[in-house]
Amino acid sequence: MRKLLPCLTLLTMILLLGFPQVAFAQPQITQTSVVYTYGEQITFRLSLQSDQAVKKATIFFQADGDTHTNFGDAMIIPTGENLYELSYTHQIENYRLRAFSQVEYRVEVSLEDGAIYKSPPASFYYSDNRFEWQTQEEGPFIAHWYQGDMTLAQSVLDVAQAGMAKIQSLLALPAPASLDIYIYPDVNTMREVLNPSSADWVAGHADPDLGVVIVSLPSGPEQRLLTQQRIPHELMHIVLFQATGTGYTNLPVWLNEGLASLAELYTNPDYEFALENAVKADNLLPIESLCRTFPRDASNALLSYAQSASFTSYLHSTFGTSGLEKLVTTYANGLGCEQGFKTATGVELKQSERLWRRQALSENITLKAIENLAPWLVLLGAALAVPLILAVLRIRWRKGTKVESQ
Secondary structure, three states, rough: OOOOOHHHHHHHHHHHHOOOOOOOOEEEEEEEEEEEOOOEEEEEEEEEOOOEEEEEEEEEEEEEEOOOOEEEEEEEEEEEEEEEEEEEEHHHOOOOOOOOOEEEEEEEEEEEEOOEEEEOEEEEEEEOOOOOEEEEEOOOOOEEEEOOOOOHHHHHHHHHHHHHHHHHHHHHOOOOOOEEEEEEEOOOHHHHHOOOOOOOOOOOOOOOOOOOEEEEEEEOOOOHHHHHHHHHHHHHHHHHHHHHHHHHOOOOHEEEEEEHHHHHOOOOOOOHHHHHHHHHHHOOOOEEEEEEEEOOOHHHHHHHHHHHHHHHHHHHHHHHHHHHHHHHHHOOOOOOHHHHHHHHHHOOHHHHHHHHHHHHHOOOOHHHHHHHHHHHHHHHHHHHHHHHHHHHHHHHHHHHHHHHOO
């Protein structure tokens, strides 16, 4: 028996070597398609060829600039010998994708032998396909619209060119390589493609990392003026992002929106009234409070934009284009609101704010200070009056006492 064991072992090895192992070909995606209805659902379909049975398939997808990766298990439908169709439908209400973004997707497949196949990534453009968009291009700007005629598109393109020229008079910034401008005829429809948390008064939006501007330009006599406001405003956000990259988010909101407002070819007339009323009522917002965010209510939001535009204009007239550029660069490098201002200009933010209020808004700081101190001065006077009156009465009483003693 002991002599047989080596022979059996040798025979087993010979048999194993004599019969080659079955080699399975690498699975292969042969066809892909993505069908979606904007704001409702997206369906991924992939055709897979695999020598092994498919046990599980998962679709992964993520929009440009999004930090969240979506995934879902696909239905596996055999369609022939070694052929499978993988299908997965994502409901937008479960996770909202960014409009007008490139969405990358891939599939991971678990095979019968336990191996995992990962497909090469593919992508599709997620646009608002509820409408039939028309397109007109005048490099680097591309206008997209679905209501109105070519006149509207050409007006937007002309204003974009003029707005870029004005921007370059404020800052030495290059034009974007390409910029898509999507024009909606009303605010409500436009807001359906924005973040649900956007304020109700928003009428224009820029996605700088996507190279996309979205605006509402209702038809009517004011359409041209609104175009001259909103297109250059959003364009400034785009070129600022292009110039600062990841440092863009560190720009104070008052500077970011102030520069965007200065780029407008037609200044919002409500800004002047908002500033005048705020000065009279003594309710100007501290610039420091506008460093990280603006108020959400429409009235204070308007005042925030008005103050930012006026203060940034004052800085431009005081420090010039080079001063504004230094301010943008300093903030983009990561310094905080007050520290960055002092580093770039050599002046404290609050000191510059006081000068702006006095010189640009004609605010009488001394008078305001006296008015603010008035209640305290009255209390101080009352407090001092009591001992003064008592002292006078004491003197009079002493004099009266002396007279009586004589």
